[in-house]
Amino acid sequence: MTYILKPQLHHPALAKNSLGYTRRDYEGSVSTLCAGCGHDSISASIIQACFELELPPHRVAKLSGIGCSSKTPDYFLGNSHGFNTVHGRMPSVLTGANLANRDLIYLGVSGDGDSASIGLGQFAHAIRRGVNMLYIVENNGVYGLTKGQFSATSDKGSKSKRGVVNTDAGIDMVSLALQMGATFVGRSFSGDKDQLVPLIKAGLAHKGAAFIDCVSPCVQFNNHTGSTKSFDYVREHNEAVNRLDVITPRDEIRVDYKPGETVKVQQHDGSILSLHKLNDLYNPASRAQALGYLQARQARGQIVTGLLFVDPNAGDLHDAVGTVETPLNALGEAELVPGAGALERINAALR
Amino acid sequence: MADAAVSQQAPSAALKGARINDFVVKFANVNGSGSASANGMFARSVMRMGVPVAARNIFPSNIQGLPTWYEVRITEAGHLGRRGGVDLMVAMNPQTWDRDIAEIEPGGFLFYDSTKAMPPQKFRDDITVIGVPLTAMCNEAYELPRERQLFKNIIYVGALAGLLGIEPEAVESLIRDDFAGKDRLIKANFEALHMGYGYVRDHLKPLPLQVRRADAVGDRIYVEGNQAAALGAVYGGATVCAWYPITPSTSLAEAFTGYCQDLRVDPQTGKARYAIIQGEDEIASIGMVVGAGWNGCRAFTATSGPGVSLMTEFIGLSYFAEIPAVIFDVQRGGPSTGMPTRTQQADLLAAAYSGHGDTKHPMLLPADPGECFEMGALAFDLADRLQTTVFVMLDLDIGMNEWLTRPFQWDDSRRMDRGKVMTAEELEAGADFGRYKEVDGDGIPYRTYPGTHPTKGGYFTRGTSRNPYARYSEEGAVYVDNMERLLRKFETAKALVPAPILRSAQGKGGGGKTRDGVIYFGSTAPAMHEALDMLEAQGRRLNALRVRGFPFADAVTDFIAAHDRVFLVEQNRDAQLRTLIMTEGDVDPARLVSILHYDGTPITARFIAGAIAQRMAQGHTDAGHIEAAE
Numbered sequence: 014m015t016y017i018l019k020p021q022l023h024h025p026a027l028a029k030n031s032l033g034y035t036r037r038d039y040e041g042s043v044s045t046l047c048a049g050c051g052h053d054s055i056s057a058s059i060i061q062a063c064f065e066l067e068l069p070p071h072r073v074a075k076l077s078g079i080g081c082s083s084k085t086p087d088y089f090l091g092n093s094h095g096f097n098t099v100h101g102r103m104p105s106v107l108t109g110a111n112l113a114n115r116d117l118i119y120l121g122v123s124g125d126g127d128s129a130s131i132g133l134g135q136f137a138h139a140i141r142r143g144v145n146m147l148y149i150v151e152n153n154g155v156y157g158l159t160k161g162q163f164s165a166t167s168d169k170g171s172k173s174k175r176g177v178v179n180t181d182a183g184i185d186m187v188s189l190a191l192q193m194g195a196t197f198v199g200r201s202f203s204g205d206k207d208q209l210v211p212l213i214k215a216g217l218a219h220k221g222a223a224f225i226d227c228v229s230p231c232v233q234f235n236n237h238t239g240s241t242k243s244f245d246y247v248r249e250h251n252e253a254v255n256r257l258d259v260i261t262p263r264d265e266i267r268v269d270y271k272p273g274e275t276v277k278v279q280q281h282d283g284s285i286l287s288l289h290k291l292n293d294l295y296n297p298a299s300r301a302q303a304l305g306y307l308q309a310r311q312a313r314g315q316i317v318t319g320l321l322f323v324d325p326n327a328g329d330l331h332d333a334v335g336t337v338e339t340p341l342n343a344l345g346e347a348e349l350v351p352g353a354g355a356l357e358r359i360n361a362a363l364r
Numbered sequence: 365m366a367d368a369a370v371s372q373q374a375p376s377a378a379l380k381g382a383r384i385n386d387f388v389v390k391f392a393n394v395n396g397s398g399s400a401s402a403n404g405m406f407a408r409s410v411m412r413m414g415v416p417v418a419a420r421n422i423f424p425s426n427i428q429g430l431p432t433w434y435e436v437r438i439t440e441a442g443h444l445g446r447r448g449g450v451d452l453m454v455a456m457n458p459q460t461w462d463r464d465i466a467e468i469e470p471g472g473f474l475f476y477d478s479t480k481a482m483p484p485q486k487f488r489d490d491i492t493v494i495g496v497p498l499t500a501m502c503n504e505a506y507e508l509p510r511e512r513q514l515f516k517n518i519i520y521v522g523a524l525a526g527l528l529g530i531e532p533e534a535v536e537s538l539i540r541d542d543f544a545g546k547d548r549l550i551k552a553n554f555e556a557l558h559m560g561y562g563y564v565r566d567h568l569k570p571l572p573l574q575v576r577r578a579d580a581v582g583d584r585i586y587v588e589g590n591q592a593a594a595l596g597a598v599y600g601g602a603t604v605c606a607w608y609p610i611t612p613s614t615s616l617a618e619a620f621t622g623y624c625q626d627l628r629v630d631p632q633t634g635k636a637r638y639a640i641i642q643g644e645d646e647i648a649s650i651g652m653v654v655g656a657g658w659n660g661c662r663a664f665t666a667t668s669g670p671g672v673s674l675m676t677e678f679i680g681l682s683y684f685a686e687i688p689a690v691i692f693d694v695q696r697g698g699p700s701t702g703m704p705t706r707t708q709q710a711d712l713l714a715a716a717y718s719g720h721g722d723t724k725h726p727m728l729l730p731a732d733p734g735e736c737f738e739m740g741a742l743a744f745d746l747a748d749r750l751q752t753t754v755f756v757m758l759d760l761d762i763g764m765n766e767w768l769t770r771p772f773q774w775d776d777s778r779r780m781d782r783g784k785v786m787t788a789e790e791l792e793a794g795a796d797f798g799r800y801k802e803v804d805g806d807g808i809p810y811r812t813y814p815g816t817h818p819t820k821g822g823y824f825t826r827g828t829s830r831n832p833y834a835r836y837s838e839e840g841a842v843y844v845d846n847m848e849r850l851l852r853k854f855e856t857a858k859a860l861v862p863a864p865i866l867r868s869a870q871g872k873g874g875g876g877k878t879r880d881g882v883i884y885f886g887s888t889a890p891a892m893h894e895a896l897d898m899l900e901a902q903g904r905r906l907n908a909l910r911v912r913g914f915p916f917a918d919a920v921t922d923f924i925a926a927h928d929r930v931f932l933v934e935q936n937r938d939a940q941l942r943t944l945i946m947t948e949g950d951v952d953p954a955r956l957v958s959i960l961h962y963d964g965t966p967i968t969a970r971f972i973a974g975a976i977a978q979r980m981a982q983g984h985t986d987a988g989h990i991e992a993a994e
Contacts (some may be wrong), residue, residue: 069818071816071817071818071819072815074814088825092822094812094815094822094823094825095825096658096826097825097826097827098651099677102647102651102678105650105651105652106646106651106655108654109653109655109656109657109658109661109663110659110660110814111433112604112652112655113604113658114659114662114813114814117659117817132649133701134644134645135647135651138644151519171900229855253629318389334636335634336639337635337637338635341603341637342660346780348630348778349598349780350599350774350983351599351776352774353773355627356774359595360583363401364583364585364586
């Protein structure tokens with residue numbers, strides 16, 4: 014495979030955001046994934062979300078593990094630093110990067126093999142530490158790059174393309190993230206951009222560990238009858254609990270007065286999440302209710318999507334560690350090196 | 365021999381021909397009994413009298429109930445390695461009685477708790493036995509079981525002070541310092557101390573092993589290598605520490621935490637200028653270090669052999685993606701769980717070549733806590749300069765024992781070497797940035813920190829092959845070019861790691877004129893120096909080279925070429941330094957003779973001198989191994 018560059022020529026009529034960037038400025042190189050791959054739709058949604066949020070592209074750091082999904086950070090935000098780490102270990106690298114510079118926005122992109130199988134431990138621990146990030150799992154329930162083995166999110170009883178039945182219980186990443194203390198948890202579907210783009214925007218704006226499980230059918234190995242992660246299965250069994258709009262502080266705040274239909278949630282950065290409730294029973298402010306609701310719907314074979322839980326006042330790992338406001342990587346000798354005088358006092362105490 | 369006879373020994377015999385400031389006392393205890401602090405107090409009280417000590421803990425992987433030993437060498441001459449042999453055994457553990465008695469030098473001394481009389485056959489004819497009824501004294505003086513146990517230790521320190529001529533004022537001054545502000549504890553410890561001291565004054569005579577006030581400690585400090593390395597990391601500008609508990613490295617991360625709390629808090633806000641994370645395992649710990657290093661922080665982890673194995677994949681990534689990281693490997697006895705509380709130098713190969721594919725990593729080899737501090741700070745400059753993982757190879761002996769070492773020094777004009785980092789201004793001015801591009805001929809490319817410039821200098825870091833502009837490439841020629849550049853970078857490291865130190869043979873024939881040499885490193889150093897003195901006294905003269913860094917300086921191969929026979933002294937079974945030297949340098953293996961000590965205890969001067977003397981007496985030069993077990 015060779016590296017494919019996109020033409021740099023931009024159409025002069027392309028819309029620009031307030032920073033002067035077009036949507037193209039948030040793109041990356043041409044995807045090398047299979048035509049029709051759900052992951053490419055997610056990349057497009059990430060590009061759309063960053064463009065709409067008017068993020069300076071270089072202020073985003075994108076990290077991934079190994080696998081089809083982990084290749085995608087090459088295909089968006091081409092001016093951002095990216096780090097394709099080792100299999101299942103992106104969460105620790107992202108945690109370290111976040112510790113070094115709290116001012117960047119951290120986007121972790123992973124797959125179900127990378128995060129639910131080899132990387133389940135690191136996924137859980139990064140979430141429970143409250144690392145300030147948006148962590149997206151592009152979940153196709155299959156190992157694509159090694160040609161079709163089951164992953165840990167494959168549902169028990171689902172059939173592979175070769176007709177093999179999965180006998181192991183599937184891991185529900187959303188339930189796990191809720192149990193591990195994620196402060197923003199959502200699920201969406203790669204084919205539902207209207208739902209996914211606002212979710213990504215809200216997740217990027219969230220302070221704390223934000224997680225989105227994005228079901229993303231594998232056109233080669235997991236988009237057939239018998240798969241619970243095929244386009245058809247997801248479309249038929251999707252139970253959306255809400256529709257989300259993200260209103261950033263830069264936007265004019267629109268107010269929707271219809272009581273009982275919307276919930277407004279203000280996040281730490283001033284952004285307002287406007288939730289149009291499709292289901293009156295659903296309250297995204299309760300972790301316990303979210304878990305119960307998920308399990309009840311799962312028992313009926315339904316895939317619940319939408320913003321399932323958010324704590325708008327969440328803290329993050331830097332709050333827990335109590336680090337200074339200046340990014341640690343910007344501190345110099347004056348702040349870090351105690352000097353000869355302090356050393357003499359230390360010597361004296363060791364005599 | 366009955367206790368009464370000992371107690372009645374003739375007063376005039378006691379000090380005749382006494383050995384002054386040169387003997388070994390070993391304490392045999394049960395761990396968890398509070399003996400460690402009392403034994404440490406004994407050692408430090410000798411130093412308060414101006415006499416150097418070398419103390420070593422030999423402890424089990426256990427919290428309570430197993431045997432533990434503490435060996436204190438009192439050495440005005442300043443021999444800080446282990447000598448071998450014991451002159452006075454303080455036998456406080458019935459479990460190990462027989463082996464403890466057997467270890468005493470002929471003519472040596474045994475100190476024990478004589479509350480329950482031992483049958484004569486439990487002693488030896490060629491040693492002198494001193495009994496003090498410690499348990500009986502404690503039971504009479506204290507009500508609470510915990511007090512009885514703890515103060516028994518202080519009582520024997522008092523008794524030993526009386527027997528060995530240690531001034532009670534020296535112990536008192538330590539107690540005052542250790543319990544400053546806790547007057548009740550000071551008073552109680554004073555009482556216990558004088559209970560033991562008074563008993564000896566009233567019932568026994570001083571031993572012919574005596575501590576005399578001297579002025580041989582100078583301005584040296586007494587500190588563990590782990591603590592020194594942690595302080596080095598503070599001075600080296602490390603801000604992120606991610607670690608997972610593993611003996612014998614845990615106290616390094618804990619010392620870093622303590623120093624940061626003292627020295628790295630913003631005085632205005634009270635906020636931390638550091639982040640310390642206890643990872644869920646070693647893999648996550650090194651992952652965080654790599655992430656922080658990629659993002660422009662100085663970051664490290666502290667671990668031991670099993671941890672290094674787990675970190676291997678990330679170490680390979682750091683090598684190939686060229687990300688600075690520092691690993692303190694405090695080596696212990698392997699393989700597998702091995703002997704987790706015993707010392708070895710057995711991770712050399714695992715560290716040097718950690719990774720898959722062709723990888724090699726710079727290593728720093730400190731020989732004492734003073735060097736742990738210096739190399740602890742230097743490692744961060746080297747990691748940034750070379751954009752790779754740098755190992756600092758301590759071992760349990762240096763890491764977890766307090767050593768007398770020269771005071772830490774720092775030059776306030778010193779600046780961190782952040783290496784080749786391209787700034788937003790340089791990018792804006794049109795600098796050609798290729799993350800993996802050779803620029804200066806030293807194999808080291810430029811890097812940018814994430815977030816530097818809106819449109820220039822961004823790149824996608826990966827462990828996969830790529831071209832000089834960081835773009836994915838599986839072209840064979842592109843891959844080979846990159847691997848060759850990494851080799852040039854390793855060559856550049858040769859001049860950056862600490863140079864070896866030569867100690868020329870002394871005595872007749874002038875300095876350095878001998879065909880025999882010895883190469884050694886790390887914690888072997890003090891025992892090696894004493895062994896060289898012992899060998900010279902026998903007329904066996906050797907030039908000695910202490911290796912302090914990897915890749916090896918050319919001076920190492922030159923040294924081997926300049927001698928007919930070179931002994932390689934190391935604390936592992938497989939002669940790992942020898943393998944490294946043979947692999948990395950053009951040397952004649954037939955000249956290299958390994959002297960190996962790997963039973964888990966720190967190497968002794970007697971062992972080294974004996975093994976080398978035996979080989980030199982044989983007079984032939986073929987390669988071979990002389991292995992441990994004294």
